[in-house]
């Protein structure tokens with residue numbers, strides 16, 4: 001109904017951004033993920049060990065939960081994590097935006113990285129419903145279900161480096177970004193919020209054409225995983241940058257000056273990713289060596305995660321399948 005806004009709070013080192021939702025009256029802090037399409041939640045049906053430290057949804061305590069007989073889900077993510085379980089429906093309220101018949105994927109098994117991250121109690125998938133893993137009948141995302149009742153068929157991500165931001169459904173708050181949004185067409189065939197990336201530039205350098213690999217906007221990925229053409233051109237401008245096997249990627253001296261990165265989104269907007277945001281975090285407590293927020297991937301599409309969102313306010317339009325960006329206010 002109408003619209004809804006929730007605060008997006010970064011975990012330490014901005015690993016992910018969490019926000020509260022209500023499921024059948026139970027308030028649960030979740031990881032909002034524009035790169036997947038399942039709403040699954042920690043539950044009292046998990047082992048005691050898995051439940052420890054988490055908020056666990058209890059279907060028996062919800063007067064509106066209905067079991068979806070015979071349905072199951074099983075999902076795995078790009079980082080190797082995963083979850084599986086059973087399915088039902090319940091009322092979900094996110095900051096005031098409400099869906100009464102939302103598919104709730106009740107976890108009966110979760111991988112170790114989810115167990116150890118006690119700040120998060122599940123995911124709210126916000127990509128396209130064609131990626132939903134429920135079988136035998138695929139289910140819709142919260143946004144897909146909510147769209148027809150929202151004031152506008154949109155949601156926005158306003159994620160900040162080391163600070164609280166927001167997710168908003170049904171409204172685009174123009175006080176949160178500079179100038180006007182630049183809109184790009186979304187290629188919906190893969191089920192991601194996917195768009196073309198045809199060129200880039202580093203700092204004030206010349207613009208270079210890319211190999212045409214597309215990119216997705218993925219709030220559930222911590223870093224910005226880009227093509228090797230972009231990544232090598234970028235770090236060639238950072239003295240002391242090198243691939244650091246022990247750190248698991250490209251590092252540089254924490255004192256390095258990091259240029260801005262400009263990446264084309266959809267062919268007519270160069271999104272600026274601030275150099276400061278590309279300094280992800282020190283690799284250890286000495287603070288000498290820092291880990292790059294920009295890392296290479298051979299994945300097609302590229303996976304532009306939270307590092308990009310820290311510099312760009314992003315609007316997702318499910319009405320006309322487009323994505324809008326502008327620098328944060």
Ligand SMILES: Cc1cc(CN)n(C)n1
Pocket residue numbers: 033034035036077078079081218219220221
């Ligand atoms: C749990 C989770 C979600 C995502 C991105 N969609 N990753 C890489 N891991």
